[in-house]
Amino acid sequence: xxxxxxxxxxxxxxxxxxxxxxxxxxxxxxxxxxxxxxxxxxxxxxxxxxxxxxxxxxxxxxxxxxxxxxxxxxxxxxxxxxxxxxxxxxxxxxxxxxxxxxxxxxxxxxxxxxxxxxxxxxxxxxxxxxxxxxxxxxxxxxxxxxxxxxxxxxxxxxxxxxxxxxxxxxxxxxxxxxxxxxxxxxxxxxxxxxxxxxxxxxxxxxxxxxxxxxxxxxxxxxxxxxxxxxxxxxxxxxxxxxxxxxxxxxxxxxxxxxxxxxxxxxxxxxxxxxxxxxxxxxxxxxxxxxxxxxxxxxxxxxxxxxxxxxxxxxxxxxxxxxxxxxxxxxxxxxxxxxxxxxxxxxxxxxxxxxxxxxxxxxxxxxxxxxxxxxxxxxxxxxxxxxxxxxxxxxxxxxxxxxxxxxxxxxxxxxxxxxxxxxxxxxxxxxxxxxxxxxxxxxxxxxxxxxxxxxxxxxxxxxxxxxxxxxxxxxxxxxxxxxxxxxxxxxxxxxxxxxxxxxxxxxxxxxxxxxxxxxxxxxxxxxxxxxxxxxxxxxxxxxxxxxxxxxxxxxxxxxxxxxxxxxxxxxxxxxxxxxxxxxxxxxxxxxxxxxxxxxxxxxxxxxxxxxxxxxxxxxxxxxxxxxxxxxxxxxxxxxxxxxxxxxxxxxxxxxxxxxxxxxxxxxxxxxxxxxxxxxxxxxxxxxxxxxxxxxxxxx
Numbered sequence: 001x002x003x004x005x006x007x008x009x010x011x012x013x014x015x016x017x018x019x020x021x022x023x024x025x026x027x028x029x030x031x032x033x034x035x036x037x038x039x040x041x042x043x044x045x046x047x048x049x050x051x052x053x054x055x056x057x058x059x060x061x062x063x064x065x066x067x068x069x070x071x072x073x074x075x076x077x078x079x080x081x082x083x084x085x086x087x088x089x090x091x092x093x094x095x096x097x098x099x100x101x102x103x104x105x106x107x108x109x110x111x112x113x114x115x116x117x118x119x120x121x122x123x124x125x126x127x128x129x130x131x132x133x134x135x136x137x138x139x140x141x142x143x144x145x146x147x148x149x150x151x152x153x154x155x156x157x158x159x160x161x162x163x164x165x166x167x168x169x170x171x172x173x174x175x176x177x178x179x180x181x182x183x184x185x186x187x188x189x190x191x192x193x194x195x196x197x198x199x200x201x202x203x204x205x206x207x208x209x210x211x212x213x214x215x216x217x218x219x220x221x222x223x224x225x226x227x228x229x230x231x232x233x234x235x236x237x238x239x240x241x242x243x244x245x246x247x248x249x250x251x252x253x254x255x256x257x258x259x260x261x262x263x264x265x266x267x268x269x270x271x272x273x274x275x276x277x278x279x280x281x282x283x284x285x286x287x288x289x290x291x292x293x294x295x296x297x298x299x300x301x302x303x304x305x306x307x308x309x310x311x312x313x314x315x316x317x318x319x320x321x322x323x324x325x326x327x328x329x330x331x332x333x334x335x336x337x338x339x340x341x342x343x344x345x346x347x348x349x350x351x352x353x354x355x356x357x358x359x360x361x362x363x364x365x366x367x368x369x370x371x372x373x374x375x376x377x378x379x380x381x382x383x384x385x386x387x388x389x390x391x392x393x394x395x396x397x398x399x400x401x402x403x404x405x406x407x408x409x410x411x412x413x414x415x416x417x418x419x420x421x422x423x424x425x426x427x428x429x430x431x432x433x434x435x436x437x438x439x440x441x442x443x444x445x446x447x448x449x450x451x452x453x454x455x456x457x458x459x460x461x462x463x464x465x466x467x468x469x470x471x472x473x474x475x476x477x478x479x480x481x482x483x484x485x486x487x488x489x490x491x492x493x494x495x496x497x498x499x500x501x502x503x504x505x506x507x508x509x510x511x512x513x514x515x516x517x518x519x520x521x522x523x524x525x526x527x528x529x530x531x532x533x534x535x536x537x538x539x540x541x542x543x544x545x546x547x548x549x550x551x552x553x554x555x556x557x558x559x560x561x562x563x564x565x566x567x568x569x570x571x572x573x574x575x576x577x578x579x580x581x582x583x584x585x586x587x588x589x590x591x592x593x594x595x596x597x598x599x600x601x602x603x604x605x606x607x608x609x610x611x612x613x614x615x616x617x618x619x620x621x622x623x624x625x626x627x628x629x630x631x632x633x634x635x636x637x638x639x640x641x642x643x644x645x646x647x648x649x650x651x652x653x654x655x656x657x658x659x660x661x662x663x664x665x666x667x668x669x670x671x672x673x674x675x676x677x678x679x680x681x682x683x684x685x686x687x688x689x690x691x692x693x694x695x696x697x698x
Contacts (some may be wrong), residue, residue, distance in 0.1 A: 002416070003114040004104055005030045006097075006129070008064065009051030009058050009162045011182065011202070012118030014211040015156050018429075019143035020116050021216065021462055022262040027116065029109050030059050031100050033093075034070045040229065040241055041167070042071060045079060045124055046093055050167040051210035051243055054221060057249070061217040061257075067108070069100040084123060086131045087389040094128045100141045101132055114139035120147060120429070121203040121217040129276060139436075143460070144485060149201040150190070157183045160257070162220070163209040169232075169239040170206035171196055178242035179226050181337045182209055209349060210244070215257035215431060219249040241508065252493055267476055268458055270467035274476055276468055277663055278505040278540070281446035294619070303344050305646035308354040310612035311639050312502060313416045313673040315361075316615055317350060318648045319343040336369070336407035340381045343410050361414040363443040364450045365395045368409040368616075368650070370402040372534040379437055379547040386438035386461055391422045393437035396453030396544045398501050398530070399534035401623070411452075411648050413615055420445035423488060432483040433457035439486055440574035446669060448578055449547045453538035454480040463537070470506040470540040476541040478520050492521040494547045496558055496573050497580045497667070500529045501542040507531050509583035513541065524560040526573040528582050528663065530620055546580065546667075567597040568664075570605070576670065579609060580616065583664040585624075590661045599636050602664055611669070616667030618648045625661050626651050 003020060005031040007013045017027050032055045035042040041049040059066035071093070080088035088095065105112045118124040119142045123363060124140060133140040144152060150432035157162075162180040168175060172192040172240055179183050192198035198206050215392035224246040256365065267485055294523075303322055305395055308315035321339030348358045371376060375397070375686070386392050393412070402409065424440035426430070435441055435452065443450045456464050458471035485491050498517060502510065510529055535542045546557075558575040567589050572581035598619075619631055626649060637645045657665070 001027045001139075002028045002109065002111050003116045004028070004101065004109065004112050005116040006062070006118070007032050007055055007059060008048040008118070009055040009210055010048055010118070011156055011161055011209045011211055012120060014058070014143075015117075015142055015161055015216055016116050016118040016165075017160075017216065018159065018214060018259060019262075021259045023143065023262070024217045025141070026111060027062075028263070029104055030062075030066045031097070031104060032059075032066060033097055033100070034068050034069050035498055036071050040231075040243065044093060045082075045122075045473050046097075046529055047543075048208055048696060050208040054210060054244060054247070057221055057247075058211060058217075061219050061249070063218065064454045065108075067100060067104050069096050069547050070094065078133065079171075084127060086128045087390075087437060088135065088220040090129070090490050092548070093134070096343075097128075098135065099131050101138075102136060105136060107547055109628055112138070116141045116143075117427075118142075118144055120144045120149065120201055121199070125240070125647065126425070126427060133426070133479075140427040142429050143521060145425070145429035146431040146483070147289070149199055150193075150547070153182075153189070153200050154188060154651055157186065160213070160215045162213040163211045164223075164242075164564050165207055166210045166242045166244075167208035167240070168206070170198060170204075171237045172198065173207055173237075175228055175230065175238060177207075178228050178240060179223070204443040213252075215259055217252065218256045219251050221247055223247045233325075243565050262460070263456070264593065267472070267479065268465060268468070270465065271472060274467065274469060277509075278503070299392050304519070305484060306350045306354070306615050307613050307617070308356070308416075310354075312417055312440050312613065312614060312669070314615045315354065315414050316412065316418065316613075316617060316646065316668055317347055318411045318646060319346050319409065319413070321406050321676060323405040327637050330580055332371070332407065335373045336371075336374040337377040337381040337486045339406075339408045340378050340410070340448060341385070343383050343408060347410070347412060354382040354408040354416075354417050356414055358412075358414075359386070361416055361418070362389075362393045362412045362591060363415060363418075363445055364413040364422050365393050365439070366411040366648075367395060368402070368411070369399050370407045371399065372399045372536065374407065375536055383438045389438065391420055391443070392424055392435075392438045392440045394422075394441070394443045394450050396450040396499075396542065397536050398453075398499075398532045400532055401653060409427065411618070415445060417494070418445055420437060423484065428462060429459050431459055432480045434462055436462065440644075442488055444488060444549065446577075447548055448496075448669060449485070449490060449545075449548070449549060451481060451484060451545045453542045453544040454484075455542045456480075457537065466538075468493065470502070471512045471516060474500070475544070478517070481543060481545050482520075485545075488549065490547050490549050493523045494523070494550060495521065495525050495545055496548060496578065497546040498525055498527040499544045499665075500527060501532050501535060501544075502529055503534055503535055503540045504531050505655060506540045507654060511538075516642055526560060526580060526582065528571075528665070530650075530663070531652060531656055533652050534652065548578070552584040565601060567593055567601050574609070577667055579611070580665070580667040581605060583662075583666070584657070585662040585664070586659050589644065590625060595625060595632040596635075598629065598664060599632050602644060602666065604666075606666060611666075611668045613670045614666050617644065617646060618665040620652050620663040620665070623651045625654060629662065 018571050035045045035049040080092040110327045117129045131142045189200040223244045230240045304319040306317040324338045422440040424444040455478045456476035558573040561572045569584040
């Protein structure tokens with residue numbers, strides 16, 4: 001792929017070009033934002049310009065054309081929009097870069113497909129580059145993103161990045177290190193990291209560098225004279241810059257060096273003997289096809305149900321796609337996309353009735369497809385809906401059997417006016433998979449972290465390799481979860497629930513998968529395995545996690561429970577602020593006491609914990625018990641006991657445990673504290689509140 005590099009002249013931007021070359025990309029041009037002529041550098045969170053004077057020479061040494069824009073006026077770089085989630089803002093410094101990139105890709109290099117940046121830890125910079133990419137339909141590449149800084153710095157030096165220090169602004173880094181080789185200063189940086197928490201790669205603005213040589217250079221830059229300027233005489237952390245006043249180019253004897261191709265981490269190494277990996281157990285295929293045919297002949301379920309508790313602020317809704325007509329030829333993908341749009345309109349309407357807003361309040365979506373081959377069209381429609389959302393909800397997507405006229409179903413969790421933060425990394429990297437679409441890696445709110453469903457994507461290609469076993473895919477999913485939690489200051493010891501979705505054709509590997517999951521954490525994690533018809537990108541495994549941040553009050557720490565009740569097995573993780581229970585009803589239990597027992601036990605379980613409206617309310621049911629279960633729910637609703645009226649019913653062609661008939665997932669959060677609410681919401685307006693949970697027919 002042809003890419004445009006954002007080039008500052010420092011080690012990070014230059015090494016990102018090295019990494020892009022390793023990954024097989026062709027860096028065809030570079031872009032640079034230069035400071036005003038009368039200043040040494042701009043005071044900017046977005047751009048580094050301490051080495052700006054030699055950026056043209058750096059590009060020339062790599063034989064890359066350089067395109068430059070300069071700040072105009074007397075004020076220079078101005079960040080008018082300092083929100084983390086950036087939207088186009090006239091007059092903001094980011095718009096200078098946007099116009100430069102647009103000019104390059106639309107006039108000079110129309111074959112460019114991506115932008116390359118050297119972002120390591122700055123969400124502020126990464127999000128702005130990703131915003132530009134979104135607006136110009138480009139991909140963002142950030143191969144240094146969230147790398148271990150010690151490891152990364154050593155790797156740069158070992159791979160021939162010869163850089164000097166040209167700016168210091170940090171305790172312990174005085175003007176005396178200006179002009180010194182980065183490799184010589186490396187031990188001092190390690191020492192300052194241990195003493196003061198200094199970022200060894202300078203991610204806190206501690207220092208900046210200028211690259212004089214690297215393997216891609218055909219000549220190296222040799223400074224002849226340098227001038228040091230003190231910008232701040234601070235006693236503890238003086239700020240100073242070094243300017244190369246004169247230099248000459250020295251031709252390298254062997255010219256530019258070849259760069260070795262990228263070697264994937266061992267966890268992504270191809271495996272052999274996978275021909276039987278997707279083999280259903282004997283006799284299973286015929287049984288599943290009969291059940292799938294039976295489900296297709298059933299009428300569609302009630303279109304929408306919603307439950308909302310005004311006191312706690314939590315709610316959930318579930319909507320089933322209705323038959324729609326699409327102009328033109330019969331196209332299942334177009335019909336499926338139209339159903340999703342219809343679902344969204346319905347959810348917007350029912351949420352408005354309870355005083356909620358879809359784009360503002362939804363933090364998690366579970367998307368169900370009848371046929372994963374329609375994923376592209378449905379995902380495009382999904383993107384149209386959530387593209388305007390600054391805090392895109394997390395999402396899990398699975399394929400399940402549905403009635404003939406239904407192609408899409410959507411379940412959402414929301415919190416009325418509850419403040420949330422999200423992690424949404426769209427850049428391809430070597431860290432963890434990007435979420436290129438309008439869904440985030442994680443939503444964090446009220447002491448809970450909801451992660452998206454993780455599949456075994458390569459972070460640097462966003463593809464699932466076809467050469468990996470189900471067990472290896474499981475390991476990769478868990479690694480993605482661990483890295484995402486690390487970035488959120490959490491870890492596996494803080495995971496509350498893992499839901500592992502398994503492709504039906506690798507169901508025979510459940511034992512291996514369970515062993516891998518259980519060996520991941522020393523603490524007991526509530527987990528469940530759900531067999532589904534298919535997963536995105538032809539993946540075999542998808543894992544969705546709910547966790548809590550580190551530092552949560554100990555009294556809120558959940559306790560793991562596993563016990564046998566009169567009609568089922570219950571496994572749960574519970575605290576005063578969060579709970580999640582999985583109730584397993586065996587075939588023997590249901591045959592003896594009927595599906596009414598499920599309603600009774602679930603109601604007693606929730607009542608005993610004071611839960612009026614569960615945030616997660618989901619039943620995975622072996623298909624032969626669905627009609628009886630839905631009848632039990634209707635009867636309870638007619639009696640005025642509507643606690644489970646809005647339950648999401650997911651038919652399973654086979655269960656992970658053949659002895660189990662119904663798996664009931666129940667999750668809840670305590671009331672959101674006032675300080676967790678958005679200030680611009682009127683929480684006193686209860687005119688739109690409805691009873692605990694009611695199915696809607698629209």
